[in-house]
Amino acid sequence: MxxxxxxxxxxxxxxxxxxxxxxxxxxxxxxxxxxxxxxxxxxxxxxxxxxxxxxxxxxxxxxxxxxxxxxxxxxxxxxxxxxxxxxxxxxxxxxxxxxxxxxxxxxxxxxxxxxxxxxxxxxxxxxxxxxxxxxxxxxxxxxxxxxxxxxxxxxxxxxxxxxxxxxxxxxxxxxxxxRMLRIIGDPATRFKEDPVRMLRAVRFAAKLGFEIEPKTAAPIADLASMLQNIPAARLWDESMKLFMSGYSTAIFHQMVERDLFKYLFPGSASHIANPQTMAFFENAMLNTDKRIRADKRVTPAFIFAVLLWPAVVTRQDELMAEGSSTALQAAHQAQQQVLQAQLNVISIPKRFTSVMREIWDLQAALPRRNGRRAYRTLEQQRFRAAYDFLLLREQSGEDHQGLGAWWTEFQFADEEKREQLIAALPRSGNNSNRRRRKPRRSPGQQNPGQQEG
The missing domain is CATH 3.30.460.10 (Beta Polymerase, domain 2)
Structure with missing residues (x-):
């Protein structure tokens, strides 16, 4: 044409x-x-x-x-x-x-x-x-x-x-x-004027299937750190265009290749060297792109929950290793610390961070299925997102011993089949984190070791 x-x-x-x-x-x-x-x-x-x-x-x-x-x-x-x-x-x-x-x-x-x-x-x-x-x-x-x-x-x-x-x-x-993306004027000068142009370059190239002209591409990696000078609110707007455009997979690869990703997600950048983490990110973006192109509903909370999850898990393990927290306390502290660090870079609205926390919290609930726990988890508002999150983790190489398949069968089964699935669960492991309650005392009974005055 x-x-x-x-x-x-x-x-x-x-x-x-x-x-x-x-x-x-x-x-x-x-x-x-x-x-x-x-x-x-x-x-x-x-x-x-x-x-x-x-x-x-x-x-x-x-x-x-x-x-x-x-x-x-x-x-x-x-x-x-x-x-x-x-x-x-x-x-x-x-x-x-x-x-x-x-x-x-x-x-x-x-x-x-x-x-x-x-x-x-x-x-x-x-x-x-x-x-x-x-x-x-x-x-x-x-x-x-x-x-x-x-x-x-x-x-x-x-x-x-x-x-x-x-x-x-x-x-x-x-x-x-x-099919060439070329900046107007001197590339370094134009990128310094507005560092967001570097993000626009990778977005347009990925969306249109264009090559970035060599002179345009040359200074990007060296100037990528200037993204740290961009207000967090503006980077939120730009990140929506990056990840909610239907081309996030190609954009993500361009960002990693040109050293841009680490300035948007500094807490997650060190994890992309892990093939399993890289697969987790890629699978999430492929899934998001497919849903957007099929006009299906997507939420930024999901992709941001994915991108920050490795940092949350790492920080939780560090807190547990310090011996100062229970698993639940460590999880909540890790979430708060990782989110706060990320909010300094990208101003994620609270309506999305709250959903991210729910998805993360349900990752700990999904393995606990004995008794009525499975029914209570199934009734959670974010169950479907958390279930999809679990499937992505398994698809990316994590071994959860068939947990995703179990939940796939459970949520679509009739009542009788659900009871059979729960009954077949091993009792050890699912209740290992349950706190033992102290025996209830009768009204007149003294606390152990308590002396009458």
């Missing part, structure tokens, strides 16, 4: 570097574009502003994909956009944008940006840290500077649904055709 673009780059470039690709030379149809995004662009253009569909939406349309989000770029300032659309609001501080809402759909409108050392205007501001990271980026510019300020060439394409032309300043269409 994209091969026919190549001829355009040999003679149709303007002196500014812009390539105009007319509708007759590309496959994007307005029927594939959000009607609300087109309405936003049309209204901005009617008000004498420039406005285009931009970024991943254009990229995915050229790849015959079906974008979920449609973003708009314009030379109107956020305040000017806000005046045109009553159904909008300005958000952000580091990077101010406008959200125009149509029911449940939100069209994100950004003002053309410029290089941070350029631009003018009283309200414009750009600040960098000593490491080169942009702390605020509200320097406005024109269309060409906006293209040059975007992260990757494939994301710097502009589509005008009115003229139906595509504008390309960075040869992004060439890179789509070559």
């Amino acid at each position: 994209l091969k026919r673009f190549i001829s355009l780059f040999t003679g149709d470039s303007t002196s500014s570097g812009k390539v105009v690709i007319p509708h007759s030379k590309h496959s994007i149809a307005n029927n594939d574009v959000s009607r609300n995004a087109i309405k936003v662009i049309e209204r901005l253009q009617q008000a004498d502003f420039e406005a285009y569909l931009v970024g991943g939406g254009v990229r995915d349309l050229l790849l015959d994909g079906h974008p979920k989000d449609f973003d708009v770029a314009t030379n109107a300032t956020p305040e000017q956009v806000r005046k045109l659309f009553r159904n909008s609001r300005i958000i952000g501080r580091r990077f101010r944008i406008v959200h125009v809402r149509y029911g449940r759909e939100v069209i994100e409108v950004t003002t053309f940006r410029s290089h941070h050392q350029e631009g003018s205007g009283k309200s414009q501001e750009s600040h960098q840290s000593d490491e080169g990271m942009l702390l605020r980026d509200n320097v406005y510019g024109d269309l060409q500077s906006d293209a040059e300020r975007r992260d990757f060439t494939i994301n710097a394409l502009y589509y005008d649904p009115v003229s139906r032309d595509i504008l390309d300043y960075t040869r992004g269409v060439n890179d789509i055709d070559a």
